[in-house]
Amino acid sequence: MTVKAKKHLGQHFLNDESIAEKIANSLSFEGYKNVLEIGPGMGVLTKYLLDKPTKTYVVEIDSESVEYLKANYLNLADRVIEKDFLKYDINEVFKGESFAVIGNYPYNISTQIVFKTLEMRDQIPEFSGMFQKEVAQRICEKEGSKAYGILSVLTQAFYDAEYLFTVPPHVFNPPPKVDSGVLRLTRKEDYSLDCDEAMLFKVVKAAFQQRRKTLRNSLKTFNLSDSLREDSIFGQRPEQLSVAQFIALTKRIEIDLKTQE
Template sequence: MQNVRPKKHLGQHFLTDLSIAERIAQAVKGHDGVNCVLEIGPGMGVLTDFLLKNPMELYLIDIDSESIAYLYQKYPQLKEKIIEGDYLKEDFSSVLPDKYAIAGNFPYNISSQIFFRVLDERDKVTEVVCMLQKEVAQRIASPKGNKAYGILSVLLQAFYDIEYLFTVPPGVFNPPPKVDSGVIRLTRNQTEKLDCKEKLFFQVVKAGFGNRRKTLRNSLKSFQLPEDLKINPLLDKRAEQLDVADFVFLTQQIEASRGNH
């Protein structure tokens, strides 16, 4: 079988270090009794080899037709479970079970979009173990009060417990990226839905981080804050100092004031 060429436009950096691939595969715990894992962007199957040792049922999705042809040859036993497609657009309802885990070495250029899709599918995705740009991995796992903490941190931490597992140097990839990578694990928490309107919550979080140096009093001005909320000390803080519960509280207050008009 001929090796797959890593394609720059797809953000492909193939992992070559087997011990790291094994550590990533072993970090998939099958949270909530889930028995199925979807690997995003398997490339030439370095991680796939170790995921196959896991008792969970394995599906693969890749957008690269050259990779797909290679995977068909390498894993004839997975033929029915190899999907050529874009994770961001694919409808898995007739393919995957109701609940599944995700694993993968995510392309740097679409990792944030993958997480927004995970948020949309959070009732199905119980766990994510993935490698991505270290800076993004740290941001997602970062607690409040930290410079790295941002929009994705809040939105994902609302529904997932997040652990930063380990850092991976550039030299273990072909071609080597210019930055370090980080491996994180997201585990679905008990929150089924937020105690506020979710769309408004997303808007409040995005507006709050829109200008990180401003206090929330300034960055949330456009929401016509109720008078009694304007004197709340939370508004003297910046977005990075608030946790999920604080943002839910602010959203509830804005929601309530709109209901009173």
């Protein structure tokens, strides 16, 4: 039995063993007991994870893939979770314990997977896997680049992001139309924010939604005091600010709004 890739699920099955092994080795497997693979398909990556010292769980929405995994990986059968990762409370399985996340992520939901990881960062010290190359680069990009944006800032506020390697289309069935890229996120030792998290998300999103404008224009809706808006940082465009500068700016905005109350 083989599983047919389903377009509506964004499935592209990796069929290169050496790349699968390389992705599996991108995690350190240290500091946590559990690993969660998202979208395992027919288990090309899973089999390498099962050799690791951690306990592997897989979450898969496609019932045909679930059937295949249970039939072919008997030692994994009771750790196959037939759910939509984005809608499922994974703590029904992990009960608050730490776990790493890995996978060849379906392109159509890959950024949502990253945002869910950020929400659960207290439990996820490490994250790696394959994205559309452009998305992987965007997550890892530093300030000063056109690719640097909302995803880069919000991910790097909590994780160190590293672009590992590029994967060509021909190693997939069916081949995607674009290159893929593998990245690794390692949670920072101190990932607490020196500002309000919800406010940081608001500031970053507002800034990049009008990325060609200076912050003085894109952050107008915050109704900041004239004295703050005169600061030279407001003459910059969002891609010029580092993650640390966005956090510091957010804190100043919070103080400014409080003093206006």
